[in-house]
Amino acid sequence: xxxxxxxxxxxxxxxxxxxxxxxxxxxxxxxxxxxxxxxxxxxxxxxxxxxxxxxxxxxxxxxxxxxxxxxxxxxxxxxxxxxxxxxxxxxxxxxxxxxxxxxxxxxxxxxxxxxxxxxxxxxxxxxxxxxxxxxxxxxxxxxxxxxxxxxxxxxxxxxxxxxxxxxxxxxxxxxxxxxxxxxxxxxxxxxxxxxxxxxxxxxxxxxxxxxxxxxxxxxxxxxxxxxxxxxxxxxxxxxxxxxxxxxxxxxxxxxxxxxxxxxxxxxxxxxxxxxxxxxxxxxxxxxxxxxxxxxxxxxxxxxxxxxxxxx
Amino acid sequence: xxxxxxxxxxxxxxxxxxxxxxxxxxxxxxxxxxxxxxxxxxxxxxxxxxxxxxxxxxxxxxxxxxxxxxxxxxxxxxxxxxxxxxxxxxxxxxxxxxxxxxxxxxxxxxxxxxxxxxxxxxxxxxxxxxxxxxxxxxxxxxxxxxxxxxxxxxxxxxxxxxxxxxxxxxxxxxxxxxxxxxxxxxxxxxxxxxxxxxxxxxxxxxxxxxxxxxxxxxxxxxxxxxxxxxxxxxxxxxxxxxxxxxxxxxxxxx
Numbered sequence: 001x002x003x004x005x006x007x008x009x010x011x012x013x014x015x016x017x018x019x020x021x022x023x024x025x026x027x028x029x030x031x032x033x034x035x036x037x038x039x040x041x042x043x044x045x046x047x048x049x050x051x052x053x054x055x056x057x058x059x060x061x062x063x064x065x066x067x068x069x070x071x072x073x074x075x076x077x078x079x080x081x082x083x084x085x086x087x088x089x090x091x092x093x094x095x096x097x098x099x100x101x102x103x104x105x106x107x108x109x110x111x112x113x114x115x116x117x118x119x120x121x122x123x124x125x126x127x128x129x130x131x132x133x134x135x136x137x138x139x140x141x142x143x144x145x146x147x148x149x150x151x152x153x154x155x156x157x158x159x160x161x162x163x164x165x166x167x168x169x170x171x172x173x174x175x176x177x178x179x180x181x182x183x184x185x186x187x188x189x190x191x192x193x194x195x196x197x198x199x200x201x202x203x204x205x206x207x208x209x210x211x212x213x214x215x216x217x218x219x220x221x222x223x224x225x226x227x228x229x230x231x232x233x234x235x236x237x238x239x240x241x242x243x244x245x246x247x248x249x250x251x252x253x254x255x256x257x258x259x260x261x262x263x264x265x266x267x268x269x270x271x272x273x274x275x276x277x278x279x280x281x282x283x284x285x286x287x288x289x290x291x292x293x294x295x296x297x298x299x300x301x302x303x304x305x306x307x308x309x310x311x
Numbered sequence: 312x313x314x315x316x317x318x319x320x321x322x323x324x325x326x327x328x329x330x331x332x333x334x335x336x337x338x339x340x341x342x343x344x345x346x347x348x349x350x351x352x353x354x355x356x357x358x359x360x361x362x363x364x365x366x367x368x369x370x371x372x373x374x375x376x377x378x379x380x381x382x383x384x385x386x387x388x389x390x391x392x393x394x395x396x397x398x399x400x401x402x403x404x405x406x407x408x409x410x411x412x413x414x415x416x417x418x419x420x421x422x423x424x425x426x427x428x429x430x431x432x433x434x435x436x437x438x439x440x441x442x443x444x445x446x447x448x449x450x451x452x453x454x455x456x457x458x459x460x461x462x463x464x465x466x467x468x469x470x471x472x473x474x475x476x477x478x479x480x481x482x483x484x485x486x487x488x489x490x491x492x493x494x495x496x497x498x499x500x501x502x503x504x505x506x507x508x509x510x511x512x513x514x515x516x517x518x519x520x521x522x523x524x525x526x527x528x529x530x531x532x533x534x535x536x537x538x539x540x541x542x543x544x545x546x547x548x549x550x551x552x553x554x555x556x557x558x559x560x561x562x563x564x565x
Contacts, residue, residue: 270481273380
């Protein structure tokens with residue numbers, strides 16, 4: 001009797017593991033945000049073993065001549081899930097994939113698209129070749145098994161915007177812009193046919209922005225001021241909900257100014273890095289998720305430059 | 312036979328009791344495997360106690376493992392301080408610095424360090440009366456800071472600027488704060504084919520040459536280190552003096 005109980009116990013434990021393992025699926029829900037245009041919105045969270053790194057926005061546009069994909073997500077598993085979503089909506093093949101920049105949550109799904117052209121800014125291609133493996137390793141550490149079999153798949157087509165500022169796919173006309181404010185090489189894509197701007201991580205909305213590779217906050221602010229003058233009706237941020245009101249860009253500029261002023265003031269008072277990390281964050285940003293942890297990271301990334309300027 | 316068994320059992324039990332205090336986990340709040348060993352290295356076999364008045368501030372995560380800010384604030388202690396020894400349990404080189412507050416300073420020191428992995432950071436204060444009081448904090452990290460080549464190794468900039476000191480005095484509430492940056496690669500010696508090359512000694516001196524602060528530095532202090540000290544007589548004239556392990560001396564009025 002005891003033996004049978006034991007056996008049952010083992011079976012149950014085994015079963016629960018396999019059930020748990022089977023639960024690692026992203027359950028992506030496509031939102032139609034414009035004609036032919038679908039968004040897979042990520043969570044307003046940091047990378048965790050629960051969310052599998054699904055904290056990023058990816059999107060695809062279904063044209064008569066095939067599907068255009070903007071960013072491929074944080075893992076091979078995500079890329080495959082994205083492809084499944086696409087094939088549940090259309091029979092058209094994926095013809096163009098774009099990687100907005102070299103951060104891991106935006107390109108590590110590339111393996112699922114290795115039968116198509118993967119475009120990125122030439123600098124982005126270089127940065128992925130240089131840092132991609134380290135980023136991937138860090139993602140394995142942060143989200144674990146979700147990353148299984150994920151490897152760096154480099155973009156195949158360098159996108160020379162000077163030569164190709166515009167690309168027509170089916171009835172959709174895509175215009176490309178290069179900015180630098182977030183990562184040093186940020187690709188933005190405007191669908192002139194629908195008025196949707198895929199803003200890459202130049203824009204975050206309701207989720208604190210990240211600064212690991214920003215050339216400077218003032219450059220980022222300049223980029224956003226520029227972007228305000230473009231013609232579009234909908235903005236798809238790299239992280240956070242779609243915006244049709246212009247508030248996303250305003251929030252970005254407001255926060256970047258606040259961050260810049262806070263770090264400047266702190267450096268002029270001689271605060272140490274740890275003291276700066278503990279400073280209060282203005283009330284008006286309390287609705288934005290992860291402000292504290294991203295503020296601390298930004299102090300890490302940027303404060304020594306402000307300190308240097310104060311000497 | 313049974314009798315012998317019982318006896319053996321009891322002896323084993325008894326042994327367990329006798330040995331267990333030695334095997335028993337230490338009183339370290341972070342339960343670090345290195346605590347007992349390093350305590351012995353830095354404090355010797357003397358009594359000590361953990362004390363919350365010594366505040367060791369570190370970020371929640373070492374975003375950049377080559378530049379992790381560590382602030383040790385012992386201003387909450389009423390006891391006079393002989394020295395403060397600061398180390399990271401799980402670094403390949405544990406000792407970070409020893410700080411001697413000699414006169415006219417508040418025991419509040421900030422600098423940045425390299426870490427190789429997540430680790431407890433300790434600040435052990437030896438009071439003038441001979442008591443050891445320990446402040447402690449846990450630093451989470453992904454690692455790699457000590458075995459990454461210094462930025463200097465990829466650029467010749469440091470060769471013509473070695474030992475250059477930028478300094479600034481800030482007026483804080485009722486005291487002054489010095490912050491200074493020294494150009495130095497601070498090579499740990501743990502990177503292949505790059506010998507150790509780091510600042511070993513630092514003194515903040517007054518106009519007469521008497522030291523306010525002395526520090527012994529070790530390899531984990533970050534490249535181009537930025538130090539900050541709080542002084543109680545901010546209007547006085549001070550000089551900074553440093554020496555590295557190659558015997559180079561650097562001195563500058565502040």
